[in-house]
Amino acid sequence: MPWNWLKHAFAIEPDRPVDPTAGQRAVIDRLCRQVVARGLTTPALLFLESSSPLHYVSSQTLQFFMPVLSVVADRQACADFAGFLEQRGSVEFLCRRLTELQHESNPPAPQPPPDSPSQIETAPMTGPEAAPPVGPANSTD
Incomplete structure (x- = not known):
């Protein structure tokens, strides 16, 4: 009896980039x-x-709740998202897209030139942060 069928019984798709x-x-x-x-x-x-x-499992849960979700959301959008989650690498794609959009919405702040003094170094300390710390060493009891 050939055992060729066993070779593919537990096959897993190779990791490849997801193309939605x-x-x-x-x-x-x-x-x-x-x-x-x-x-x-x-x-x-x-x-x-x-x-x-x-x-x-999440994609199958979406498929299960599709009749209920279609009342409050677009049925085709739910089906598309569930189909996307069935693919290996879908979570990595979502994480990458979230990170890209986060960087687009929050561009990095401009950095001062390295040879100019920063505002912290030249500003005199005033107010409560300029007072010496209060503790057992400074108490007059």
Whole structure:
């Protein structure tokens, strides 16, 4: 009896970059822009990275709740997103897109030239931070 069928019984797709369709890309972009606009990029990245092994289960859960979700959301958008999550590498794509959008919305602040003194070095200390620390060494008891 040949055992060739066993060779493919537990086959896993090779890791390759995810290429979402135009509909999937639109849904992903809209979702990622909402996350970035609400300032939830870091929690979203933490959640995505910690639950990345469950991306396929998440897609099947979306498929299960599709009748309920279609009442409050676009049915085709939910189907596109569920189909996207079924692919290996989808979580990495989402994380990469969130990071790109975060960098687009918050450009890095311009740095002062290295040869000019900074404002902190030249400003005199005034106010409560200029007072010596109060503690057992400075008490007069």
